[in-house]
Amino acid sequence: MTTPNSTYAKPFLTVPEQIRRLRGRGMDCGDNAYAAEVLQRYGYYRLSGYWHLYRDRPAPPAPRFDEEHREIRLDTFVPGTGLAHVVSLYEFDHELRMRLGDVLSTVETAFRFFIGHRLGRIDAFAHRHPWALGATRQEDPGAPPEPTAAYREWLEEYDRHEQRARGDFVVHFRQQYGPHLPIWVATEVMSFGVLSSLYDLMLQPDQEILAARFQVRTADGHGDRGALGNWLNNLRNVRNICAHYGRVWNRAFDVLIDAPGQARKDADDLLASLAEEGTNNRLYGVLLVLRHLLLSIAPEKGDVVDLADFVEEKSRTVGFGMEQLGFPDSWRSSPIWDRAFALDRSPMMAASLLDRAECMTAAETRASLTGAEVIDAERTRTPAQAARAKKAAQRSLLRTYLKHNVVIEVELGGTKFYPAFQFRDGKIIDALAEINQALARSCGGSDPTDVARALLDWWQTPHPDLPHGVDGSDRSPLELLSSATEEEFAAAIDEADAIRSFVVPHDLDRGNACE
Structure with a gap:
């Protein structure tokens, strides 16, 4: 048998004794039957959290707070405190x-x-x-x-x-x-x-x-x-x-x-x-x-x-x-x-787009553009100068892609992301760039996040007239792109007239195809 490690020494009180204590401290408990029913239903200790606010404070000049800066409350209740009110607080x-x-x-x-x-x-x-x-x-350089x-x-x-x-x-x-x-x-x-x-x-x-x-x-x-x-x-x-x-x-x-x-x-x-x-x-x-x-x-x-x-x-x-x-x-x-208040939906949509495709940040995308051509490439440069020139060429190439609307861009929280499937061999895929440009131009002045969603929808949606997969299933333009040469991909897109299935952003909810 173990002995509890506690200094608690307050005596056990029966329900009638609890009622007498509350009345003695100034609480209106109503009749005994009501008070007993309430205390047996909810419990003295649980209800004490609701009547604590109605306990008297010490009168000046007695301190109002203890050494741990907790407000001191006396055992007596402020005049007018009733058990029925405490119960209404509990039920609320x-x-x-x-x-x-x-x-x-x-x-x-x-x-x-x-x-x-x-x-x-x-x-x-x-x-x-x-x-x-x-x-x-990694604590040690050589350790895993x-x-x-x-x-x-x-x-x-x-x-x-x-x-x-x-x-x-x-x-x-x-x-x-x-x-x-x-x-x-x-x-x-x-x-x-x-x-x-x-x-x-x-x-x-x-x-x-x-x-x-x-x-x-x-x-x-x-x-x-x-x-x-x-x-x-x-x-x-x-x-x-x-x-x-x-x-x-x-x-x-x-x-x-x-x-x-x-x-x-x-x-x-x-x-x-x-x-x-x-x-x-x-x-x-x-x-x-x-x-x-x-x-x-x-x-x-x-x-x-x-x-x-x-x-x-x-x-x-x-x-x-x-x-x-x-x-x-x-x-x-x-x-x-205000019940009619709404947040901008673009961040939620942009985050969903990042979940749909592997994406790179702008810095990662620039670094991946190893095919960027340095201006005056024949010029003699130190290794540091050559590295700076290469980075400048990569920045310039990404800006060019953006200027001509040939790359899908998703912006979220001040960071710009680019789906990785758009790039191959250190540059954008030319056939993809032509399609992106044509589709983006058909969107007019739509919100950039809506345009990015519409483009991703087209790339990722299976098209019945494209060459089928090995299991006979319909393939999306993106699936075809990943398994074919650029020439084969472009020819298949043209033959299926797949671009006609693109849905411009303002028509997304109505489901109308772009003519």
Whole structure:
């Protein structure tokens, strides 16, 4: 038999004794039957979190805060405190928690997809390959890279989740393929905490792409990967509180919310209030983060606005201050709480395009243009001068491609990307360039991201009149390009008149082909 290591010495109280104590401290408990029913249904300790705010403060000159800067509350209650009011607060908080949990579920489900999908392009088992996450270190120059301690700890925790998983889809995968799950299945068996930690392990460019997708921006417009990682950790914490029936009303959350760099820089930014103390650890900050994320995930859903309206209504009928939940006085004036408000859809679309094709940054693309011709190539140069001349030629060649609209460009978070399939032997594929130019010109003044999507759609969509694959299936222009010479490709495109299947951006939703 073990002895508890605790100094707790308060006596056990029966329910009648609990009622007598509350009355003795000044709470109106109603009749005994009502008070007993309430205490047996919810519990004295659970309800104490809701009546704590109504306990008396010390009268001056007694100190108001203890040595750890916590506000001191006395055992007695302020006059007029009633158990029925405490119960109404608890029941409001219960509904708030349930509705908040539903919204959190929508966001969590979306991030399971987006993280798994981004990593899946690298490798089906990217989570089991630390090199795919950039989670390696090399202590000695001659030694092979080793997984980081953070990755080893993460994998140990994930393995426990994978081994405990018993869903039908997990059983199917194990029976068909073995014990380990591919990343797009693995994300479904992770806890939100393990998923959040996986994001923290991802390569920096992948983190930035995900942050830019959700318009979580640094001061210079790039994806703020640190802020998004913090948001996921905060939402994990709130989700766990909701899942374990913890109090949300009048709570200071343990994980402070980071304001993205852009919000810290611009006081008029939609997320600027996240930089304010008293908002970044309260419910309002959580709702603001959820509203911003859902505007990208499910822009048609007004669940978070409904939740904010619900809190405002209950503040009047139940009786509590909105400031207790971190709502600033002017919160209603922010356009983000307008039901008709919408974020720019281009970043979400651009990120989806990067998921569809292997892409290179502008710097990587320039470096790949080894076929760029140096001006005055016969001139004698030092190795350093020759390297600079080559880089200048590569920059000039990419600018030329862009000027003549022969290359697909996707811009996200201030970074420009180029699908790698457009280049071969150190330069753009001529037959591809001619097609890109013709298709891009037919788009007129459409949004650049819409044009990039339309071009990728044409390249990646199977065409019935192109030469079939070895299995008899229809092939896309891109599949044909990868398996044929330029001459064979150009001839097949002309014979099938495949360019006529291109859909200009403003017709994408209507499905009309370009004539």
